[in-house]
Amino acid sequence: MNHTVITYILYLAASSALTIWVARTLFKNGRVFLVDVFHGNEALADSVNHLLVVGFYLINLGYVSLALKLGYSIESTRESIEALSWKVGLVLLVLGGMHFFNLYVFSRIRRRAILPDAPPPVGPDACTVVQEA
């Protein structure tokens, strides 16, 4: 095996491990949030949580896979480390972006869930008698 292939294998291993770690973090900590949003409906919360994590895996692994190709051959360990660092850095940024996007989705879902019970934004100016229609 030459340096390029070893770099690819290391890249895939590192990226997959990072994706799994972030997805598991999201899965574990997002659940509490979703259970609250769905008013304690744990089955629904688990289902939505699972679907979100599947989407997360698909997008990230898809990106990792597409970004694999280097376009040049690697001749030394130094070049290998440099290429790995660049590629894994990109994966980390994408993961970070996706993670914050997921948090945003969670907060949106939560905000929408509390809206039906939200009180009026302003207090009344006065009171009056209302006759039936």
Place this chain on the structure above:
Amino acid sequence: MRTLIVLYDQRCDLCRRIQAWLISQPKYVDLAFVAAGSAEARRRLPQLDHGATMTELTVISDGGAVYRGAKAWLMCLWALREYRGWALELGSPEMMPLARRFIAWVSRNRFKFGYFSGPASKEP
């Protein structure tokens, strides 16, 4: 709160246009539209100052709470499913003065807008 009575100015195109839009929106709270100053308004709200309702939008909850001007607009938004979040944001202490000024400006110029925006849709 189940219903909001909206006393709107029937003479202005913009108001009727906004009324049509409000009717078309999905709601958390029903909006009952009554022309400001009409016999129906006087019958349902015997103690209200109906002169004031001709100059600014007035909304009354089924519990008798009266909201005027900017507050009335926010209550209409708050009644809508799609815009309750906006109402809560605009009603915050930071945004309220801005919302109040904007609504007062639109309200003062409401007959001009009607003139520029062409004929209003017929009343439902």
